[in-house]
Amino acid sequence: MMTTLRIGLLTLVAILTGCQPSSPEPPVPVFGTLERDRVELRAHHAERIVSIEAKEGQQVIKDQVILRQDDRSLRAQWAVLNAQKQAAQARLQLLINGPREQELARAEAQLDAAASASEEAKRQLDRVKALADKNLGSESNEDLLKNRYDQSVAALRSAEQTVSELREGSRQEQIEEAAAQVAQIDASIAELSVALDKLIVRAPSDGLLERLPSKLGSDTLPGAVVAIMLTGEQPYARIHVPEPRMAQFSVGQNVSVRADGFEQTFNGRVRYLSAEADFTPWLALNKDDRERLSFVAEIDLVDASAKSLPTGIPLQVTNP
Numbered sequence: 001m002m003t004t005l006r007i008g009l010l011t012l013v014a015i016l017t018g019c020q021p022s023s024p025e026p027p028v029p030v031f032g033t034l035e036r037d038r039v040e041l042r043a044h045h046a047e048r049i050v051s052i053e054a055k056e057g058q059q060v061i062k063d064q065v066i067l068r069q070d071d072r073s074l075r076a077q078w079a080v081l082n083a084q085k086q087a088a089q090a091r092l093q094l095l096i097n098g099p100r101e102q103e104l105a106r107a108e109a110q111l112d113a114a115a116s117a118s119e120e121a122k123r124q125l126d127r128v129k130a131l132a133d134k135n136l137g138s139e140s141n142e143d144l145l146k147n148r149y150d151q152s153v154a155a156l157r158s159a160e161q162t163v164s165e166l167r168e169g170s171r172q173e174q175i176e177e178a179a180a181q182v183a184q185i186d187a188s189i190a191e192l193s194v195a196l197d198k199l200i201v202r203a204p205s206d207g208l209l210e211r212l213p214s215k216l217g218s219d220t221l222p223g224a225v226v227a228i229m230l231t232g233e234q235p236y237a238r239i240h241v242p243e244p245r246m247a248q249f250s251v252g253q254n255v256s257v258r259a260d261g262f263e264q265t266f267n268g269r270v271r272y273l274s275a276e277a278d279f280t281p282w283l284a285l286n287k288d289d290r291e292r293l294s295f296v297a298e299i300d301l302v303d304a305s306a307k308s309l310p311t312g313i314p315l316q317v318t319n320p
Contacts, residue, residue, distance in 0.1 A: 054212075
């Protein structure tokens with residue numbers, strides 16, 4: 001009888017124990033690191049670095065000068081282009097203004113002199129021909145005077161052409177051609193101005209100057225990284241979500257973030273979820289999860305105190 005009663009009591013205890021609700025398991029964190037937007041500043045020209053005006057680890061503001069490259073070569077090209085522009089502008093102005101009265105008078109005087117010289121050469125040639133017809137002159141002398149006459153006629157025609165051009169003034173085509181030459185030089189100067197400005201490396205936004213790979217006095221190649229900045233007011237967490245847990249995250253969702261070495265729990269908001277899976281990096285998850293596929297997610301840390309967190313610190317993200 002006693003044995004039966006004992007068995008009944010034990011059965012009742014077991015039933016009552018099984019009916020008690022089990023305590024909820026704590027959420028399993030997802031691991032990642034703290035990141036900031038990284039910007040690489042590159043050289044545009046193969047010139048030597050002559051000045052570094054910011055230090056690694058320094059906070060810089062937008063448009064602050066970080067370093068300068070040697071500009072002497074481009075400055076020399078600038079001087080040549082400006083001299084060419086002055087000459088082209090002078091020629092254009094000369095064509096627009098047309099000839100001066102003194103130039104026209106000088107050309108007309110040269111025309112009169114050429115006409116007189118041609119008439120004199122013609123008289124001498126005619127006289128020698130008349131003597132030759134009477135067998136009183138030499139053939140060589142006649143040839144000499146013939147050449148002299150032909151030259152005088154050519155000089156007369158050239159003088160006539162010069163006077164005609166001066167009287168008519170500059171043609172519209174000549175003015176347009178000179179104006180186009182000035183515009184072409186202006187375009188080259190503008191292009192060179194842009195190239196000169198690119199010799200000065202400036203901060204594209206406020207941020208932290210993380211590294212200066214190139215040193216003072218070093219020669220750079222076009223496209224070489226000369227400075228690396230961390231930008232953005234707030235840092236963000238980059239995590240790797242295992243495929244089975246993707247349904248637990250959505251863009252705009254609020255999450256909790258813990259950083260190694262910090263007691264505070266930071267508030268975060270999911271801003272990005274990758275649509276393509278990738279193999280999980282070895283350092284992102286615990287040992288049992290490393291072989292699984294994961295999806296990259298980015299989470300904004302909205303607390304102002306998160307600004308002081310160091311870049312690259314390990315993080316744990318959980319659903320609240």
